[in-house]
Amino acid sequence: QVQLQESGPGLVKPSQTLSLTCTVSGGSISSGAYYWSWIRQPAGKGLECIGRVYSSGPTNYNPSLESRVTISIDTSKNQFSLKLTSVTAADTAVYYCARTDYGGNPRGRGVDYWGQGTQVTVSS
Amino acid sequence: DIQMTQSPSTLSASVGDRVTITCRASQDISSWLAWYQQKPGKAPKLLIYKASSLQSGVPSRFSGSGSGTEFTLTISSLQPDDFATYYCQQYNSYPWTFGQGTKVGI
Numbered sequence: 001q002v003q004l005q006e007s008g009p010g011l012v013k014p015s016q017t018l019s020l021t022c023t024v025s026g027g028s029i030s031s032g033a034y035y036w037s038w039i040r041q042p043a044g045k046g047l048e049c050i051g052r053v054y055s056s057g058p059t060n061y062n063p064s065l066e067s068r069v070t071i072s073i074d075t076s077k078n079q080f081s082l083k084l085t086s087v088t089a090a091d092t093a094v095y096y097c098a099r100t101d102y103g104g105n106p107r108g109r110g111v112d113y114w115g116q117g118t119q120v121t122v123s124s
Numbered sequence: 125d126i127q128m129t130q131s132p133s134t135l136s137a138s139v140g141d142r143v144t145i146t147c148r149a150s151q152d153i154s155s156w157l158a159w160y161q162q163k164p165g166k167a168p169k170l171l172i173y174k175a176s177s178l179q180s181g182v183p184s185r186f187s188g189s190g191s192g193t194e195f196t197l198t199i200s201s202l203q204p205d206d207f208a209t210y211y212c213q214q215y216n217s218y219p220w221t222f223g224q225g226t227k228v229g230i
Contacts, residue, residue, distance in 0.1 A: 047168065047211060047222040062219040063125075096167055100215075107215050109174065110158035114167035 002026040004097050004115035012091075012122050018084040022097030022115060023077075030055050030075040033103040037111065038071060038082045040093040048093075052100070053080055087122045094119050126150050126214050130223035137228060143199040145226045147212035152192050156216035159188055159197045162225075163208045171210075172197065202228070 008020035022036070029036065038050040051061035051071045061069050065084070073080040084091060094117040102108035127150035137143050147157065155175040160168035170179045172188035175195055185200040199206055207230065212223040 046224045047213075049218075049220045049222075052218075060218045064219075098167075107156050109177070110170045110172075110179070110213070110215065111160075111168070112170050112179065114169075117167055 002099065002113045004099065004113055006095060006097050006115045006118040008118065008120070010119055010121060012087055012120060013124050014088055014122055015086055018082070018087050018091060018120055018122075020082045020095055020097075020118065020120070021079050022081070023079050024099075025078070028075075029073065029078045029080065033101065035100040035102060035108060036071075036073065036080045037098045037100065039096045039098055039111070040091075041096070041117075042093040050082065050084070050095075089122050092120065092122045125219055126153060126217060126221050128212055128214055128221050128223040130210075130212055130226050132226060133224065134227045134229065136230060137202050138230065139202055139204060141202045143202050143206075143228060145197045145210055145212075145228075147190075147195045147197070147223050149193045149195075149214055149216075153214045153216035155191045156214060157188075157190070157195050158213045158215060159186075160211045160213065161206075161208045162211065168211060199228075 003025045005023045012018045034055045035052040037052040053059045053071045053073045068085045070083045096117045097115040098111045099113040100108040129148045157175045159172040162168040176188045187198050209225045209227045
């Protein structure tokens, strides 16, 4: 059974960089056809895709965040990471890491595995 | 970005009721639509993908239909465990976008 677990600081100061890591267990991050994604949810609001990284390394980002986002994958540690620069209070949210299986179809079959989520608050 | 609009935003129902939630896309997304259930403090759970395919392990009382720009999620007989917020998501093009959610309560 695949499991994803987010880790990183829960409090970040304005203008600084938010850094989170997702550790994948129960399977290899580099095997199979998967997108590994970061998705966030402000309190009481809906879900927003931040970006995704393929098992093989290429990335796609939400254009609304692209200038501030970097997502990378470390197959040796079975992890992928998120960096979001120049954060403001608007970046306060629960951040989820997640997986999409796109085997046989480049669009995939929805987001089938999620981490439990980690609250990140931007405040001085 | 493709805009996803759900209706209603909130829904009051009772155990045993048939419940239908609608999701509209701002442009044609074929059948590239998923539905999720989210409970407070928990991550979303995939229910339906490709508009009508039931995710493994999801009870058969959940069903999805539609294509193009109009989609529905139906719960045939609402159970106590089904009181939650439901989201649709298009994955026809990136960035994936979600509806604003439908809260199903008593």
